[in-house]
Amino acid sequence: MNREVVVIGAGLAGAEAAYQLAKNGIKVKLYEMRPKVSTEAHKSDKFAELVCSNSLGGDHLGNASGLMKEELRRMGSLLIEIADQTKVPAGQALAVDREGFSQIITDRLHSMENIEIINEELKEIPKDTVVLVASGPLTSEALSKNIAEMLDQEYLYFYDAAAPIVTLESIDKDKVYFQSRYGKGDGEYINCPMTKEEYEAFYEALITAERAPMKKFEEEKLFEGCMPVERIAQRGIKTLLFGPLKPKGLTNPKTDRWDYAVVQLRQDDKDGKLYNLVGFQTNLKWGEQKRVFSMIPGLENAEFIRYGVMHRNTFIDSTKLLTPALNLKSNDNIYFAGQITGGEGYVCAIATGLMAATNIIRKFDGKEPIVLDDRSSIGAIIKYITEEKKNFQPMGPNFGIIKSLDERIRDKKEKYNKISKIALDYLEEKLNQEK
Incomplete structure (x- = not known):
């Protein structure tokens, strides 16, 4: 198989995925329609633009979002590395210099020889290559229509808003x-x-x-x-x-x-x-x-x-359509990542982008996909968005979907820190097994 991937969208998921693929010797065609075609929420032409808050949520192990960030650090996430570099004072949260964060990511991807950046609106999913759809909740009308026709399903949606x-x-x-x-x-x-x-x-x-x-x-x-x-x-x-x-x-x-x-x-x-x-x-x-x-x-x-501002966020019914490897059940060459999957929030987008890229790399290498179980925060969110359910709604990282402890601990801080330790120990063991 030709080691080339089309990545649609240079948001958080697409940028992380493009980096991981290119770093592992895979040619990437990264399509980003901005600045030629803008959206109702974006303000710049930079990659990984944070359109709502500049905060990526809690950054300590007593917080599920903080746990997910630490898992991503251990898996070599570029975007979390740059978030740490560009962080601004925000107490126990990881908030970033919005402009600096996007600029560094944009410059990094532009500098990678395995990435070809194409500033055009891709209106149809290519049929002759491996594709990662990371077009986000503000996917263009033409591409949205093409995806809906391909999946034979209507999009789900919710409204999101940004602060002044x-x-x-x-x-x-x-x-x-x-x-x-x-x-x-x-x-x-x-x-x-x-x-x-x-x-x-x-x-x-x-x-x-x-x-x-x-x-x-x-x-x-x-x-x-x-x-x-x-x-x-x-x-x-x-x-x-x-x-x-x-x-x-x-x-x-x-x-x-x-x-x-x-x-x-x-x-x-x-x-x-x-x-x-x-x-x-x-x-x-x-x-x-x-x-x-x-x-x-x-x-x-x-x-x-x-x-x-307030804008419409669209997402697919991932629970019916995607495998735990984040590719379509109906076409294993087409992967989805980011908020279009219903994984809510910046950190989930980064996590699904990294995991989709990881499994595409393994596909090229003839290996089975890595599927993390719900002991980890990343595994729990992917399980949530790929396990079939009647009323699917977007969800971000939280301890409610991470595997419970066998013992009962009343103190919340102690309980969450123990869940986090189990998650990180499990992740380290899993990554060592896959080396």
Whole structure:
């Protein structure tokens, strides 16, 4: 078999896969339609652009996303390596300089001799070669139609949203304070405190603000992990106080006590000039975002360099279509990776990209695919997206789908750390067996 692979999409999954394939001597034709054809969410022509948050989630072993990152480090993930290089202060999370992260990945792939980058929209899946479809949840209309026809199935979908970004210099420093929740960090977050009266006025403005219109023929299916802040608010006046505006663990240095509500901002770039509003994914019209979010203490004169947007994410019913090796049951030369599989979030996209590439390499070498079981975080998410179920919904890394312990441990921290140790020991043993 000709050792060549067509990779469709240079997002997180496609970029990771292209690197792994090329590093192992396989010729890659990497198709990326941007900048010729853009999407409703992308802002640049760089690879692996982070369109929503700049955070890749928790980065400690008491967190399932943190476990998945550590598994990826041990498997030689390029994108996690670059995320570590470009990280910005974010407490116990791994957040990155959004621009720097994408630029380094773009430069690295451009420099690899086994990768041919083709900036064109690929409208049909090639039939005469091995293909990895990593076109993401914002797959172009033409390619979406071709995939649907090939699979003889309609796409599933949900709506995702991004949060606004403001400049540091436009924030009123006299009204905010730097602090990490419960002191877990070096005070990286900017905290905008609210009194009860300020919160209630903000809440009323938020729930009555005008939202951008949805397409009339579509039902609004929202993913809980990226629920627009205005929709969270509509569930009740105190709902935000247990969500993105929760004051717990933040002691205002001016009053030496917790505030009624707190809006947190997280550094978005390496230089610390840009900050995003944590948990403020939104579908409000841009003028309404400026009006309502400027009511937040400290943001009265904030300069918004990017407003929040909401977009439709499409994904295939992977549970009926894919094998645990991430290729189609109906065609073992066509693989899928990234959010188009229903694995939710940045880290899942990287993980499925790496695993699909690993199994394509093994296919060329005449070896059986590597299938990790649910003792590992990566194995658990792939099992979730490839094990048939009636009502398939996107899911990211979590301890609920990782194999349970044989013993009962009440302390959550102790329990999750033990699950993580088992996962990493298992992964090391599995990788040593496959050498």
